Amino acid sequence: MTIAVRPTTIAGDLFDLRTLEALRAQLDGDLITPERPEYDKARQVQDIAVDRYPLAIVRAASARDVAAAVQVAAAHALPLAVRGGGHSLARLSMADDALVIDLSAMRGISIDPETRIARVQGGVTSGDLAGPAGEHGLALTTGDTATVGFGGLASGGGLGFMARKYGMTIDNLLSAQVVTAAGEIVTASPNEHPDLFWAIRGGGGNFGVITEFTLRLAEVPQILGGVLLLPATREVLRGYLEYTATAPDELSTIANLMLGAPFPYTPEEWYGKPVVMVIVCWSGDLEAGERAIAPLRALAEPIADTIAPGPYSSIYDWTAHQEVRHSFSLRSMYANELSDAALDAALEAIANASSPYSLIHLRGLGGALNRVMPDATAYAHRHQRYMYTIIGLWMDADEDPEPHSAWTLSLWEKVRHEGDGVYVNFLQNEGPERVRDAYPPATYARLREIKRRYDPTNLFRLNQNISPAG
Ligand SMILES: Cc1cc2nc3c(=O)[nH]c(=O)nc-3n(C[C@H](O)[C@H](O)[C@H](O)COP(=O)(O)OP(=O)(O)OC[C@H]3O[C@@H](n4cnc5c(N)ncnc54)[C@H](O)[C@@H]3O)c2cc1C
Known part of the structure; x- marks a missing residue:
């Protein structure tokens, strides 16, 4: 058994370890501290580049546990991280020396x-x-x-x-x-x-x-779901974008411009060649769905077509590869229009990808998403038609991240001027200005005002932070 030992440990005068024992005694769940064998697994998140040593992890079993942890963190001015599914793109749900509230056992x-x-x-x-x-x-x-x-x-x-x-x-x-x-x-x-x-x-x-x-x-008794694999050309990308933002509401899609991967449905001659993997989810009448998907199938002779009826949960079969732990350098933006130059730059980038796994992820938006008033929720991106996300991805924790990040940033510099805001969940650690890009000014101002009332000391700051200080 290996016990994880952090090179430096929290200074004793910052925190009385007896407080941790008192916290442990209050919990319905568990408190995982560094000497425990579960600690190493518990500090793991989805991103393989995250190797952090928290002070302790509260494996909460109830809201009361969460409240107890929050009170201890506040009373002792401890950094506080919150871990749900552990997929933070900004690597924010695990932190050195922090008290981590881990919700992964609260799955009711x-x-x-x-x-x-x-x-x-x-x-x-x-x-x-x-x-x-x-x-x-x-x-x-x-x-x-x-x-x-x-x-x-x-x-x-x-x-x-x-x-x-x-x-x-x-x-x-x-x-x-x-x-x-x-x-x-x-x-x-x-x-x-x-x-x-x-x-x-x-x-x-x-x-x-x-x-x-x-x-x-x-x-949603059934969906029509699966993958349509198409050759990667500007015409296919343009046709995808034009159709998906205006298609019937029941059709939601994601297009990954990527190198052909050895999935069971990919013909071997397409391994490593640029392809567009359109993941299709139709959630209405099945016959109408066949008609709605036809324009996508007509974009080019499909390399593979796995679209078939199934339960909604079957859609996750087509993205199961994304569940494997990995790391990435990512930049994302919303856009109302995307020029041919932005599509050509993506095609050129993928032909020179930093790894076999790097990709450009496009989504057509619109439909019900855009019919909600922008001030109805703090998520205010209710008018954009597209999302354009660049993901330089690697699978080995020992790999040098630099080539992937250079690849991502090189394409980003070519296309970012076409962007109009960003989805807060698709931000990495990109600085406060980019957090502001996630919200129109009026939304940001209201969020800050509410932050001042509900969290005046910024206890919850390991996130895409809206500082109460402003
Ligand atoms: C492979 C992959 C695919 C993705 N696909 C999509 C997608 O299709 N659509 C999409 O919208 N997003 C997607 N995302 C982005 C995802 O929504 C964010 O990364 C999100 O933060 C992950 O949530 P989590 O609970 O798994 O992450 P965690 O790392 O556990 O948490 C991330 C942050 O969320 C906050 N948080 C977590 N739990 C709570 C809670 N219970 N209460 C309050 N705050 C909390 C904390 O600030 C924490 O730092 C994807 C991410 C990855 C890695």
């Missing part, structure tokens, strides 16, 4: 099929919900990867596989249980703490720890 789900209301605990992942909801012919639009946590996903907005039909994940949120910086357990809803309810729908982890989400599910 209850579904009322009559009212279509689901209550899910703060550590639930998209994949956790998809199966049980599907047993009732129900589904929620969540992210593209089963292992992404609701906590981070939904507090930033939640851009999912049925976004054009049912909006962001938060557009289906009825209320939430939140542990505030004061250590209070409150309900945020249109009637209780309405400002907090507005802020947690897009404001990221700035306002508290969400320990339970109450959501309205949609009736």
